[in-house]
Amino acid sequence: MASESSPPFKQQRPIRGQRAFELICDTIRQRLSDGLLKPGDKLPAERELSRQLHVSRATIREAIRSLEIAGIVYQTKGVKGGAFIREGSPDQIAKTLQDYMSLGSISLEELTEARIFIQDIVVQLAVERATEEQFATLRRIVEKTRAVTSVQERYSCAADFYRTLALSTGNRVLGMFVESVTQILGRFVRTPGYPTLQEELLDSRERFLKLLEQRDAEGAKAEMRTHLNKIHAHVHKFAGSKAGKEDAS
Amino acid sequence: MASESSPPFKQQRPIRGQRAFELICDTIRQRLSDGLLKPGDKLPAERELSRQLHVSRATIREAIRSLEIAGIVYQTKGVKGGAFIREGSPDQIAKTLQDYMSLGSISLEELTEARIFIQDIVVQLAVERATEEQFATLRRIVEKTRAVTSVQERYSCAADFYRTLALSTGNRVLGMFVESVTQILGRFVRTPGYPTLQEELLDSRERFLKLLEQRDAEGAKAEMRTHLNKIHAHVHKFAGSKAGKEDAS
DNA sequence: TTGGCTCTAATGGCCTGACCTTTTAACAGA
């Protein structure tokens, strides 16, 4: 935010429902896409922006709050605190999908179905593009999985596995989707009463890795599909029983 | 919002950075996922919520603002106005992806690449699941495309086409992704100076529809891929030249 | 020197209370 001494925001003609805080958001977004603001940069303090833009601090706060919720900035308190531009993260997509599930605009079944198809793509691309080093990382993660005991740790390992796999495609859009689904399904796993399903996991992982290293796309995709179908059936059953209990109570 | 007479929001937790407006958001989200709130429902007025929850109106406003930015509610002014729960829409995903492009967390190339793969899935599912009626709708859209002249109209027809196609898969997650990408690429189309690329569009659509109606998945996928590759090359060239000009100026 | 200690200023979080604009419904008058 360059300091602007000229009157910057004197919208006295709000013909439309344009709100002051939206103009401020748009300005900052514009500076982002123009490259004037980059991740890590710090916005001026609320009181300072209030002076610069000739709006009240409450309005500035609504604007910054909006940017925060949109995942564009984060805020910290204290001196040297403020609003900082952040990197994009899958969290934002995950939150949106989660909200949409709550709203009933998408269903768990649609999410898992989409996941299976997209994971197919991921596997295909991983076979084509993953480096030996990434194979090694995946193998390390599987080894780590062998040692864990708690549900929480196993989920964490699975998340690492899918994340690394998606990373190896070099496509961060796919990566964000995969990570989002992982996070959402993770909420079920963390729900008390979620039954463990460990038995064949490691075997499946081993087979999958082997096929991946052999660059056998079809085989790896089939293995992944089979595994995901099992997992998803498990989650659906759990989610269904939970909903049933809620209805009954 | 049940009225709580006991001290509701006196968070003396220094460890947690939990803010008052976040608690309010969480409460409302909880009611959503519990089914106590549904799309179309109206939240109490700001002043009313302020009284009920024993927080200032400014805090209530920050909470509602957050829900609005998250795409959960929309607000209207005037008597009979207020915050209403809305349906989930792809706009939210589109906005997030757009922001992430501005932040540099994803690139146009990654987005279009992902689109090609996901459109593959969509076509596959459409071949398997689309009804005759949906075929007819698609054909109507193509016919309409024949008549349009402006870039804006043509974009609108293309958006309808992809939306209808995605709809026919019955998977709204895929639908939202497709719609989001359409919206984002639409921003380029609407940029002044975007060169038209009309020639083969209608021919391609015709061929595609024919293959779709014959339930020829591989053929339809190939046709769609070829078309998208052309479109994307076009967009990339335009985006690249625009970026170049910006650097030069 | 070094390890704490307090003090202070900067900053976000929250509050109170007020005024404006927009929107709708109720009402009054032709």
Add this chain to the structure above:
DNA sequence: TCTGTTAAAAGGTCAGGCCATTAGAGCCAA
């Protein structure tokens, strides 16, 4: 019946204040 006026409700904004957190400055004692 229609039309214009009015009042109430609701969001949008402003002004100013206090509190809690934080990092640095400066100080003091071991």
